Every structure is written in C-alpha cells, then in structure tokens.
Amino acid sequence: MVRALSLVPLSLAAALALLPVSTAVAETQKTSAELSLESAAAVFERKMEEFGARAERIQADDSLSETQKGLRIAALWSDYQPHVADFTAEATRQASQIAQAALAEIDIEAVVREATAGIAPMVEGLSTNGAWAQADPEHMVTYGLIAQYGMDQALDAMDEVEAALAVPPAPPVPPLPSET
Structure with missing residues (x-):
C-alpha cells in the first residue's frame, strides 16, 4: 500500500513530462482544415484585439462627445467588417471540411448494428x-x-x-x- 502511494507522484510527474510530447503528437494529427481554421482564427483574434485597442483609445478621448465617439467607433468598425466576413467565410469553409472528415471516420453500419442489437x-x-x-x-x-x-x-x-x-x-x- 505504501509503495503504491509512493508511485502516485512519479506517475503524475511522468504524465506532466509527457504532456508536451502528447500535445506535439496531437498537433501532427490535425487535418489541414483544422490547421487552416486555427490560423485564420489567430489572424482574426489579432485584428479584433487591434480593433478593441483602437476603440478604447477613442472612448478615452475626452475631447470627443459621446455622439462623436459612437460615430468614430462605427467608422472604425466598418474598417474591420471585411475581416469579420473573411473569417466567417473561412470558418464556414473549414468547418464543413472538418465535419466531412469526422463523418468519414464513423462506421454507420456499426452504429446501426449496435443500436438494433437488443431489438x-x-x-x-x-x-x-x-x-x-x-x-x-x-x-x-x-x-x-x-x-x-x-x-x-x-x-x-x-x-x-x-x-x-x-x-x-x-x-x-x-x-x-x-x-x-
């Protein structure tokens, strides 16, 4: 019993040591659609962070009235609207490919066989x-x-x-x- 308990920290340490390796293996198993979607999401996230920073600067400008701030942020948003449309289109394109790949791995006959086995x-x-x-x-x-x-x-x-x-x-x- 004492010996089994002493192995627990070693097992945890081994799991933590292997975590980067398992993450690297998981990265290599991603499809090109998943990698493309992640890349597009990273670009989109940077654009939205940029928009947020610029909008905050406009909001912090005390020389502008609330109406002027709203108009400037709306104009700023119109500059970023194409990025939203591009990301949405890319996400839609890649999501359908990801779903298609996932469905290709499902054995429909086995699912039906399992579901009807007890009937x-x-x-x-x-x-x-x-x-x-x-x-x-x-x-x-x-x-x-x-x-x-x-x-x-x-x-x-x-x-x-x-x-x-x-x-x-x-x-x-x-x-x-x-x-x-």
Missing part, C-alpha cells in the same frame, strides 16, 4: 410468446371485438361528418349596431 430478441420474444401469437379462440373473439369497436367508431365519425355537410350553413348574422 431483435425482444421482437422475437413478443411475436412468439405474446398473446397476439396465440391461436386461442377466446383471444380471437376478443381481438375481433376490439377491431369491430374501432371500425364502429370510425363509421360513427364518418356519419357525423356527412350529417354536418348535409345541413346548409346558417346565414351570417349581421353585427349589432354600435351605440356611439
């Missing part, structure tokens, strides 16, 4: 052991009565619809005169 025995059990599978004459009479009840309900509903359609619509009632 077949259940269906087989119901079909062979359930009351519906029994040819008992009393059950057959009961099922016939249930089916007849459902048919009678449907026929009654159709009769009600026919009766409603046969009655001519009532003439519209004129609105009451308003007391003004």
Whole structure:
C-alpha cells in the first residue's frame, strides 16, 4: 500500500513530462482544415484585439462627445467588417471540411448494428410468446371485438361528418349596431 502511494507522484510527474510530447503528437494529427481554421482564427483574434485597442483609445478621448465617439467607433468598425466576413467565410469553409472528415471516420453500419442489437430478441420474444401469437379462440373473439369497436367508431365519425355537410350553413348574422 505504501509503495503504491509512493508511485502516485512519479506517475503524475511522468504524465506532466509527457504532456508536451502528447500535445506535439496531437498537433501532427490535425487535418489541414483544422490547421487552416486555427490560423485564420489567430489572424482574426489579432485584428479584433487591434480593433478593441483602437476603440478604447477613442472612448478615452475626452475631447470627443459621446455622439462623436459612437460615430468614430462605427467608422472604425466598418474598417474591420471585411475581416469579420473573411473569417466567417473561412470558418464556414473549414468547418464543413472538418465535419466531412469526422463523418468519414464513423462506421454507420456499426452504429446501426449496435443500436438494433437488443431489438431483435425482444421482437422475437413478443411475436412468439405474446398473446397476439396465440391461436386461442377466446383471444380471437376478443381481438375481433376490439377491431369491430374501432371500425364502429370510425363509421360513427364518418356519419357525423356527412350529417354536418348535409345541413346548409346558417346565414351570417349581421353585427349589432354600435351605440356611439
């Protein structure tokens, strides 16, 4: 027990020592789409930081009124709007490629097989052991009565619809005169 506890700090130290290596391996396993998206995000982040710094300088300028500050920041934003559009387009382009690559790695047949693995025995059990599978004459009479009840309900509903359609619509009632 004491020996196992003394290995815990060594394991943690080993994991921390291997962290840069595992990060480097993870970096090499990234797709070109992921790397492109990260690069575009870094450029976009720098542009937004630049915008933020410039907007803060405008806000800090006491010689400007609030209206002037708002107009200058809006004008500044119009300068950065193309960067937003470019990043959005790039992110959309790369995200679809990343999703496509991720979906290519999924074995759809295996997912379906796993999802339906428990269903077949259940269906087989119901079909062979359930009351519906029994040819008992009393059950057959009961099922016939249930089916007849459902048919009678449907026929009654159709009769009600026919009766409603046969009655001519009532003439519209004129609105009451308003007391003004």
